[in-house]
Amino acid sequence: MFLIAGITARVVTLDEPAQRCPACGLFQARRQRVDHWFSLFFIPLLRVKTGQPLLVCQRCQHPTAAPSTPSTAPAEVHARHCGGCGRRLAADHRFCPFCGRGAPE
Numbered sequence: 001m002f003l004i005a006g007i008t009a010r011v012v013t014l015d016e017p018a019q020r021c022p023a024c025g026l027f028q029a030r031r032q033r034v035d036h037w038f039s040l041f042f043i044p045l046l047r048v049k050t051g052q053p054l055l056v057c058q059r060c061q062h063p064t065a066a067p068s069t070p071s072t073a074p075a076e077v078h079a080r081h082c083g084g085c086g087r088r089l090a091a092d093h094r095f096c097p098f099c100g101r102g103a104p105e
C-alpha cells in the first residue's frame with residue numbers, strides 16, 4: 001500500500017547573516033536546521049521534532065558545529081619521543097625510562 005502519511009525531514013536555513021566558513025574561508029556558511037514534520041498527502045501538518053542548528057557552508061557544504069556547541073575533541077597532547085631509542089615519553093619524564101637518555105626539551 002502506498003504510504004500517504006509519515007514523517008518527513010525538512011531542511012530549514014535560518015535567516016541569519018552568513019558566517020565565515022573555516023574550510024573555504026568565504027562568508028557562505030549559514031545555519032541550517034533539519035526539522036521533522038508529520039505530513040499527510042505530502043503536506044507538512046505538524047512539526048514533531050525541531051533539529052539542532054548546524055552551520056553549513058553553502059559553497060562547499062562543509063558542516064561546522066554551531067558556535068554554541070562546545071567542542072568535545074580532547075586537546076592534542078604534544079608527544080615527545082626519546083632521541084636515543086625513539087620511544088614515546090610522558091610530558092614529565094626528564095630522562096627516558098627505557099634507555100636513560102635525557103629527554104629533549
Ligand SMILES: [Zn+2]
Nearest residue numbers: 021024057060
Ligand atoms: Zn566552505
Ligand SMILES: [Zn+2]
Nearest residue numbers: 082085096099
Ligand atoms: Zn630512550
